[in-house]
Amino acid sequence: MAEAVLLAVTKIGSALAEDAHTAIINKLSEKVNNLKELPGKIKQIEMQLKIMSNLIWQIGTVYLTDKVVKSWIGEVRNVAYHVEDVMDRYSYYALQMEEEGFLKKFFIKGTHYVSVFSSIADEVCELENEIQQVIKMKDQWLQHAQIVPNQLVEMERQPSQGWFPEFVKDEDLVGIEDNKRWLKGWLYSEEPNSTVITISGMGGLGKSTLVTNVYEREKVNFPAHAWIVVSQIYSIDALLRNLLRKIGTVGLPTPAGIDKMDGHDLKEEIKKRLQNRKCLIVLDDVWEQQVYFQIQDAFQNLQASRIVITTRKDHVGALASSTHPLELQPLARHDALELFCRRAFYNRCHGLPLAIVTIGSLLSSRPQIETWKHTYNQLQSELSKSDHVRAILNLSYHDLSGDLRNCFLYCSLFPEDCAMSRESLVRMWVAEGFVMGRGKNTPEDVAEGNLIELIHRNMLEAFEYDELGRVNTCKMHDIMRELALSVAKEEKFGSANQYGEMIQMDKDVRRLLLCGWNANTPLKSCKILISMRCQHL
Incomplete structure (x- = not known):
């Protein structure tokens, strides 16, 4: 919801940066009341909009449910759109006068432009009043608890460190056999050193599902193994502590004072435990390359270790060696049909497994064919309302x-x-x-x-x-x-x-x-x- 505010601020900055516009305002201010103060007023509006934009970003609006906060943000958006319109008019007429010759425009159509910029100056005054109203509304109706970061968003972006994807049985998986063979082959390749494998693709393609299925079956062949969820918000020390706890082996219990260890000590302890042991580490839902770069020295010089990374971003997928990136694609039509038929019916999900299962489950609870037809006609809105699909995307x-x-x-x-x-x-x-x-x-x-x-x-x-x-x-x-x-x-x-x-x-x-x-x-x-x-x- 802050995008509209950002766009308005951008246009203000663009308009105020034009020296030619300032010259025109100075000349016209001889005949237009309040025009001389116009740049200063616009600058003030820009500052207030920036503060509002920062506040909206702080609240977090992906899953905003508080109706009062939502209504206030809607009013901010309306003001931002009004600002954008005024600034577009301001820039349009200033540029028109500049391109066609200011003196000619001023002396031949002076009355017209005096009227135009008088109107703009009046609208800026209106904007000042609208912004003050929005500020009063916030002070009057919004409590401090309502404008702290949205906890649901933070929980979505930073899952519990103990969270693990649901294991999906083979009979419920469709169209992943080739990818499973590739992944298993890379896990047991002859490469003696630490190897990075990446699984990339858009949200909902089943990256974590694929890796979970392989990991659960193959982890027994790796004396040290761990699954770590990274997500968008993470702490390197927290990731290392979680990893150290999960790779505990017989004879080496979790060290005392682990919560007080810094990053260096945690890495040294991890190296000690992984020494001369094959390890399988999954870093799930990685959004930035920096995550791996900050912890990779804990895996260096390990024998036959395999680091599997799932990600939505191609530049993270590039962490893999040239022969070990796996970019998932939507299911082929026949695989999508099979998966959907297991739940209900297939037509419109275009190979995205998450969407197929969601719509299939929806239709499975509606046995009558006529109800299915009615649901089909509104699949778009049904799918966009699905909490699970929306949460992923x-x-x-x-x-x-x-x-x-x-x-x-x-x-x-x-x-x-x-x-x-x-x-x-x-x-x-x-x-x-x-x-x-x-x-x-x-x-x-x-x-x-x-x-x-x-x-x-x-x-x-x-x-x-x-x-x-x-x-x-x-x-x-x-x-x-x-x-x-x-x-x-x-x-x-x-x-x-x-x-x-x-x-x-x-x-x-x-x-x-x-x-x-x-x-x-x-x-x-x-x-x-x-x-x-x-x-x-």
């Missing part, structure tokens, strides 16, 4: 920075299964103001970097490459798109509607996609309209 969304979140949500406004052009996305993101130049990098460079980052995080899928090896088009997995659409709708960021569903359209959304085609019309010829914010320019 929300972790990926929650880990994004504000500008990446805006770029990600924007992709959901393209039609389902649409191949999105790299060049089009870059231009649209820059035009929306989602990205700004950084150092010597142009906004287009930054936008292209954002696209690659989303692909590396497995939140977008590279679809085609050009002759230089660059991503030419990309797609968004349908289940990931449903998550993005549900968030976009809640945030009033945007809405995607089938042609003919105008009656269901949310009138307050900032962006709208209308897409309509019949069953015999190829996707590329469908009518697409992305309507941006309406502004009274």
